[in-house]
Amino acid sequence: MSETTAAMADRPGLRILRADLISLRGHPMPPLAWPRWLRWLPHSLVCFAAALTAAASASPTAPALAIGHAAMLVLALRWPASAWWLSMAFVTGITLVYPPTRDTQIYVWMVHAGVLFLLALRVRLFSATTTTVLSTLLAVGLKASGRTVGSWTMITGALTLFALALLIGAVVRGRREDHARLTEQIAATARERALRTVLEERTRIARELHDVVAHHLSLISIQADAAPYRVQAPPAELVTEFASIRTNALEGLAELRQMLGLLRSNGPGDSTTGTSPQPSLAQLDGLLGNVRAAGLRTTARIEGTARHLPPGVELSAYRIVQEALSNVLRHAPGAEASIELSYAREALCLRVVNGPAALPAAPSPGAGHGVIGMRERVAMLGGEFAVGPTPDGGYEVSAVLPTCPVPVPTPEPAAAPPGAVAVAATVAVAVAVAEKETYA
Structure with missing residues (x-):
């Protein structure tokens, strides 16, 4: 039997009711997103309605019960579930112990309908529907027992108030939740747009700086290839080192070309590159x-x-x-x-x-x-x-x-043989032409 009870308690509907209705935690009604002097207008109207209802429904026989019942509207601003339970108790007590007159009967149901409305603003639709059904059963039960003053028409009007409170409360709560989700989505979209803009800007900067880096690597490869010819009988180790420098520079240029094709690609299969020099x-x-x-x-x-x-x-x-x-x-x-x-x-x-x-500035979409x-x-x-x-x-x-200090070019050695200088110049021109064709 205990396992059956535990299984019933784990049902989703019962978990929702337990979380929404059997809880003492506060659930304050948030202020409106209006100007400062209008943010608390709904709360002020509820307090004013509670005071007006307490004054109108208070009977000579039980004024404390009428005032206490009207105070449930104010309590529902922070503890809607507790206010609904207490309102159910007040309705039962007022009807059974001190039956209200025909003129004040409607105020009892109006207060309860107001508490239902404030509850429907803060709990899920299933819980709000459950409380409306229980309130309806209470009204019908009290009328069937003959303790309620008034006709069935009045009870029907009270049930209509309950249905309207449920409907309007559910609609307002749904719109508020949709607005909250939309606001969150707009904020997430704005963050994504800002991040995408930063990445696009960094990509554009990388494309522009590619030409600067490629220019320096080209110069390194040319100078490394021509350097051995500027010295008479250079050591073999020096020639090997310069060849290694030029090889590394050419490999760097090849990797830069691959990166440039990726950065300048506008879509799948599109690797169009620009060749105009970067400004200064x-x-x-x-x-x-x-x-x-x-x-x-x-x-x-x-x-x-x-x-x-x-x-x-x-x-x-x-x-x-x-x-x-x-x-x-x-x-x-x-x-x-x-x-x-x-x-x-x-x-x-x-x-x-x-x-x-x-x-006046004209609209500039995309700016x-x-x-x-x-x-x-x-x-x-x-x-x-x-x-x-x-x-x-x-x-x-x-x-x-x-700015970093610009390196000063080293003077050319004066002892370079004329033949070596001519060979160096020829090699430099040939390498420059080859690099230009490869880079294009």
């Missing part, structure tokens, strides 16, 4: 000319002595300025922009500032990821990046890009 700060004047032709008034100022920087720094600085000016054209039409480049000893500081928009790209470029170089509005209503983009 040397093309900054051309960029400014293009944005001025598009209607953006732009000024540029350079502080310090302009010098050659590592290709990665040059490329990142150009792309940051390009994206910042594109954002000005897109989001602040009619504004003026200024660019400041400061060449410090170990860093390049750039700053792009624009004033407030003179015209909004440029800041992510700029931040990724600066993070790749270990620099500092900041964006934000200015006091006059404009916007500012600033970045500090660390």
